Amino acid sequence: MDFSLPLLAAFAIAFAIGSNDTSNSFGICVGCGLLTIRRAIYLLFILVFFGLLLGGSKVLHTVGGEIVEPDEVIVSISLLVSSAAIVAANYLRTPVSSHQAIVMSLIGSAFALGKEIEISTVIKIVLSWIISPFGALVSAIAIYWLMEKSLSKRPLLQVERVLRILLIIGASIIGFNTGANELATALAPAIWFGTMNLLEGAIFGSAMLFLGAWLVSVRVAEVVGKGITALDPFSGFAAQFAAGITVLVFTFLGMPVSTTYCTVGAITGVGLYKGLSGVKFAFIKRIVASWMLTPATAFIASFATTTLVHQLIL
Numbered sequence: 001m002d003f004s005l006p007l008l009a010a011f012a013i014a015f016a017i018g019s020n021d022t023s024n025s026f027g028i029c030v031g032c033g034l035l036t037i038r039r040a041i042y043l044l045f046i047l048v049f050f051g052l053l054l055g056g057s058k059v060l061h062t063v064g065g066e067i068v069e070p071d072e073v074i075v076s077i078s079l080l081v082s083s084a085a086i087v088a089a090n091y092l093r094t095p096v097s098s099h100q101a102i103v104m105s106l107i108g109s110a111f112a113l114g115k116e117i118e119i120s121t122v123i124k125i126v127l128s129w130i131i132s133p134f135g136a137l138v139s140a141i142a143i144y145w146l147m148e149k150s151l152s153k154r155p156l157l158q159v160e161r162v163l164r165i166l167l168i169i170g171a172s173i174i175g176f177n178t179g180a181n182e183l184a185t186a187l188a189p190a191i192w193f194g195t196m197n198l199l200e201g202a203i204f205g206s207a208m209l210f211l212g213a214w215l216v217s218v219r220v221a222e223v224v225g226k227g228i229t230a231l232d233p234f235s236g237f238a239a240q241f242a243a244g245i246t247v248l249v250f251t252f253l254g255m256p257v258s259t260t261y262c263t264v265g266a267i268t269g270v271g272l273y274k275g276l277s278g279v280k281f282a283f284i285k286r287i288v289a290s291w292m293l294t295p296a297t298a299f300i301a302s303f304a305t306t307t308l309v310h311q312l313i314l
Contacts, residue, residue, distance in 0.1 A: 018212025051179020058254030064192025108302030133265030173244035
């Protein structure tokens with residue numbers, strides 16, 4: 001392992017993802033009262049490790065090898081800028097897409113240095129960002145409808161017991177995706193640049209993500225689980241499973257999509273199906289604003305920082 005600035009930047013982004021993305025995996029379970037946030041974090045650590053190690057190769061290739069050709073300056077600045085953006089958003093209790101911050105920081109830094117950017121790959125990624133939350137929304141409504149039709153006639157206590165188990169399974173799918181997609185996106189520039197290998201990334205990335213989750217994540221986990229609409233195990237499972245399947249599909253395609261926005265989209269879908277009055281649209285507007293501002297801010301900050309550093313070096 002090369003102990004350098006790119007490595008420190010990779011640790012910083014892993015910490016930042018832990019501070020924000022525990023909400024994606026277990027925010028609904030926390031909101032439903034199935035798990036405490038601390039137990040959720042322990043589960044997440046294990047799932048993320050195996051997610052990156054076993055399922056992260058395609059996303060690693062897309063982000064690390066197809067957007068820009070990473071070098072020490074691009075990797076260091078882009079990861080430091082994006083990690084700062086994620087931690088700041090978490091402090092403000094706003095779920096933010098780590099993918100948007102990382103990808104647009106990479107592009108901003110490469111653009112400042114006049115490096116070649118693979119536009120076709122960038123277009124595919126942006127389209128994935130747009131399609132995935134709406135796909136999760138529609139999927140959540142479909143799953144909730146199917147569950148209503150198939151489970152409504154069964155005893156309520158029996159249904160709730162089954163759903164509690166299924167909720168943990170759904171959360172585990174997203175936890176695995178956090179490693180295979182979120183952490184793979186974050187560490188792709190450093191791994192592709194040669195700062196660390198895949199196993200080292202899985203070990204140290206999971207450890208830093210665990211630390212970020214333990215110290216900071218409770219703020220966003222409670223917002224996602226409780227801030228959009230009221231959740232019970234029935235509606236929570238529909239949202240959780242829809243988000244997990246959506247991210248899993250895009251992970252297999254090698255596209256870095258946001259589990260944050262897929263989870264938010266799925267929860268919103270369930271809320272809309274249950275009735276408009278139960279959805280807190282003011283909070284959704286805040287998330288949509290973040291969805292637009294995050295990539296723009298990350299690009300500008302990374303471009304400006306890289307330009308300044310490049311001028312100082314010269």
